[in-house]
Amino acid sequence: MIELNLPINEHKGERADAAANRLLLxxxxxxxxxxxxxxxVNMADIAEAAGVGKGTLYRRFPNKATLxxxxxxxxxxxxxxxxxxxxxxxxxxxxxxxxxLGHFLEAFVLFADIHLPLLCEVQREGWLGDxxxxxxxxxxxxxxxGLLDAAARQQEISPDLDTAYLAEALLAPLHPALxxxxxxxxxxxxxxxxxxxxxxxxxxxxx
Amino acid sequence: MIELNLPINEHKGERADAAANRLLLxxxxxxxxxxxxxxxVNMADIAEAAGVGKGTLYRRFPNKATLxxxxxxxxxxxxxxxxxxxxxxxxxxxxxxxxxLGHFLEAFVLFADIHLPLLCEVQREGWLGDxxxxxxxxxxxxxxxGLLDAAARQQEISPDLDTAYLAEALLAPLHPALxxxxxxxxxxxxxxxxxxxxxxxxxxxxx
DNA sequence: AATATTAGCGGACTTGAGTCCGTTTGTCAA
DNA sequence: TTGACAAACGGACTCAAGTCCGCTAATATT
Numbered sequence: 001m002i003e004l005n006l007p008i009n010e011h012k013g014e015r016a017d018a019a020a021n022r023l024l025l026x027x028x029x030x031x032x033x034x035x036x037x038x039x040x041v042n043m044a045d046i047a048e049a050a051g052v053g054k055g056t057l058y059r060r061f062p063n064k065a066t067l068x069x070x071x072x073x074x075x076x077x078x079x080x081x082x083x084x085x086x087x088x089x090x091x092x093x094x095x096x097x098x099x100x101l102g103h104f105l106e107a108f109v110l111f112a113d114i115h116l117p118l119l120c121e122v123q124r125e126g127w128l129g130d131x132x133x134x135x136x137x138x139x140x141x142x143x144x145x146g147l148l149d150a151a152a153r154q155q156e157i158s159p160d161l162d163t164a165y166l167a168e169a170l171l172a173p174l175h176p177a178l179x180x181x182x183x184x185x186x187x188x189x190x191x192x193x194x195x196x197x198x199x200x201x202x203x204x205x206x207x
Numbered sequence: 208m209i210e211l212n213l214p215i216n217e218h219k220g221e222r223a224d225a226a227a228n229r230l231l232l233x234x235x236x237x238x239x240x241x242x243x244x245x246x247x248v249n250m251a252d253i254a255e256a257a258g259v260g261k262g263t264l265y266r267r268f269p270n271k272a273t274l275x276x277x278x279x280x281x282x283x284x285x286x287x288x289x290x291x292x293x294x295x296x297x298x299x300x301x302x303x304x305x306x307x308l309g310h311f312l313e314a315f316v317l318f319a320d321i322h323l324p325l326l327c328e329v330q331r332e333g334w335l336g337d338x339x340x341x342x343x344x345x346x347x348x349x350x351x352x353g354l355l356d357a358a359a360r361q362q363e364i365s366p367d368l369d370t371a372y373l374a375e376a377l378l379a380p381l382h383p384a385l386x387x388x389x390x391x392x393x394x395x396x397x398x399x400x401x402x403x404x405x406x407x408x409x410x411x412x413x414x
Numbered sequence: 415a416a417t418a419t420t421a422g423c424g425g426a427c428t429t430g431a432g433t434c435c436g437t438t439t440g441t442c443a444a
Numbered sequence: 445t446t447g448a449c450a451a452a453c454g455g456a457c458t459c460a461a462g463t464c465c466g467c468t469a470a471t472a473t474t
Contacts, residue, residue: 053424
């Protein structure tokens with residue numbers, strides 16, 4: 001279901017047995033998550049299924065959030081690469097920045113929906129998990145803020161707007177917990193969410 | 208610090224000892240929270256400090272979230288009453304609905320900031336806690352949606368906008384976890400947040 | 415190849431949330 | 445009053461996350 005293949009790079013100073021265990025644990029977690037669901041599997045289960053001690057698991061991945069993030073690593077990079085490529089392309093076609101922002105958000109909606117269970121786990125402990133945990137969020141934030149700043153420079157939006165805050169506010173409805181709530185409790189379809197966000201973004205332009 | 212006085216009403220079918228314990232537990236929790244902070248106090252501490260068994264505590268308040276909500280009960284009602292009164296007043300003065308919405312959000316920003324620790328605890332378990340836990344959220348949501356609908360009827364905003372989604376999106380940045388992140392990590396001041404939200408709301412009007 | 419170093423390993427342990435169930439006690443009706 | 449019975453009580457218990465620390469073994473050095 002979730003395929004992994006590259007977290008090979010990085011972790012260079014890792015001893016051979018440690019690297020082997022990293023892979024073993026990722027594969028085991030992937031398998032258990034696919035079979036029973038992310039929420040139903042606990043750390044002890046993963047360690048046992050992998051045949052290692054709990055301490056070993058926690059040495060590699062200090063918590064479930066980090067483990068889940070590692071499982072998404074590949075797809076996250078792919079997503080980022082694809083998005084950046086698309087934005088560059090639009091850039092050349094002189095597509096307005098606000099429209100680029102709309103595309104970005106829509107793309108992330110699709111990504112988030114696929115990876116919702118993992119994303120929810122990643123941000124279970126309200127936001128700023130220790131450093132690296134929310135690096136993906138930082139990337140999204142900077143991308144959105146960058147597009148808003150560019151839009152401001154091109155006079156697509158008022159230069160008085162607080163782009164830093166707005167970037168955060170526009171991403172807020174996509175926080176995994178809220179997104180999950182809207183999908184499963186409210187029953188909103190993906191394009192309803194995309195459309196809603198786009199209407200917010202576009203309205204910023206008509207000021 | 209946090210004063211409580213009315214959860215006397217409701218809970219009518221409660222036995223005398225149960226009602227006494229409810230009060231005792233609320234007072235104890237309030238005291239411990241004030242002294243050590245909400246996050247640092249656990250359920251066992253509260254039960255012990257109150258001199259009752261853990262089971263008794265959990266019978267009254269099935270989890271920490273419910274307990275925290277009960278501690279805010281009074282102030283929450285007061286807040287709601289005050290807001291409704293102000294909105295009615297503005298209504299009579301023919302203040303545009305979008306502007307009313309801006310006021311509403313600003314008022315909630317102030318409220319949320321004061322009660323952040325309790326609010327964070329209330330929504331620790333990603334959103335839809337069992338039923339009553341997020342009734343305050345439902346109230347906020349309905350209020351925002353109501354104002355947006357009214358604005359649409361008055362042609363302040365496009366009638367095509369998805370007010371249900373927008374209401375949720377506008378409240379999203381005020382989710383306790385995000386609000387806390389913005390306040391403590393980003394260092395945003397309250398009026399920066401209010402202003403940012405208002406600019407979003409107002410931009411909806413210029414379409 | 416022998417050895418020192420030190421990362422890595424395992425699993426018992428701690429901590430806190432929340433449950434279970436046998437015992438106690440308030441309440442209401444007789 | 446008294447007695448039955450449901451509600452309430454207490455605290456031991458379960459379950460999962462995460463820590464600790466003594467032992468093991470991979471690697472680097474000679």
